[in-house]
Amino acid sequence: MPAVPLPRRAGRRTNLGLLALLLIAGGTGVLAFGVGTSLPSRLVVAAHGAAGLGLLLLVPWKAVVVRRSRTRTRGRRDPASAWALAGLVALTVATGVLHTVAGPAIAAAGIAVLQVHVGVGVGTGALLLVHVVGGRQRPRRSDASRRALLQTGGLAVGAAALWAAVEGGLRLTGAPGGRRLGTGSHERGTGDPAAMPVTQWFTDAVPDDAGDVLELVAGGRTTRLRARDLDRGDTASAVLDCTGGWYAEQEWRGVRLDRLLAGLDLPDGGSVDVVSVTGYRRRLPLADAGSLLLATHAAGRSLSAGHGAPVRLVAPGRRGFWWVKWVRRVEVVDAPWWLQPPFPLR
Known part of the structure; x- marks a missing residue:
């Protein structure tokens, strides 16, 4: 008996479903680097995993759609770009799963599987754009029909259920992935700063000489402080959650920012710019000064050059790219903290 042919619109809906999931996976993948705070990061990473x-x-x-297409175009050569896209999508999903399950344990030549995942994902996005433009499919009214919307909802529920099943399986089996944070990061070097990876934003680099003077600009005046004078015994137990896929909890020591700013004329609703000797900067709410620490030590040891010596910012509850290394300047500004690029530009 001949096989029942798949309706043409079902093939279209399959392609639209794949496109939607790829766009969600790509968008949330980008947001995973740009969202700095913990809870939103967890939601973004969960959506990223479910879409993938x-x-x-x-x-x-x-x-089925591919087999039908090949039968209809028998004798022609399959477009190379379509097969390349399929290969990149498969590799992107595979590396994402590998990072989820094993994390930093899988690496080659100093390149972590997460870095491969990101690199292949960027290539997938570029090729997807070429593939979609070449397809020339236009939106149709039927794409927003009640049946189509129900199918979309079913796909979303199925994706979320599959993600939850994988997460539950990792925890039940005791796999390394079951112990990672909700942001997807695996533990590396808790209580042992020397075991933490030396990473920084891709536009930044470890400086040859970070100096030992920090400028504090606030209340209309500039104060120059020696790094050794910033070890005032204030401590904070905080998790450094790096977007490179790892985290470590340390006891950080130095001076709270609100202590440095005490008694100065500060603007209501202002912010504080923290600037590295490399020019890297992040702006944070002035209202958070009580939880921000300018750290000189971690786990009782002086910071190493790779981890921000002589002074780095500790910003509990924010992802690692907010934790500015090699701090050279701290300036109070009369501007909202969110008035800055979502990603560091240098």
């Missing part, structure tokens, strides 16, 4: 795993749900349908 959701692609697997559509593989059987896409396989």
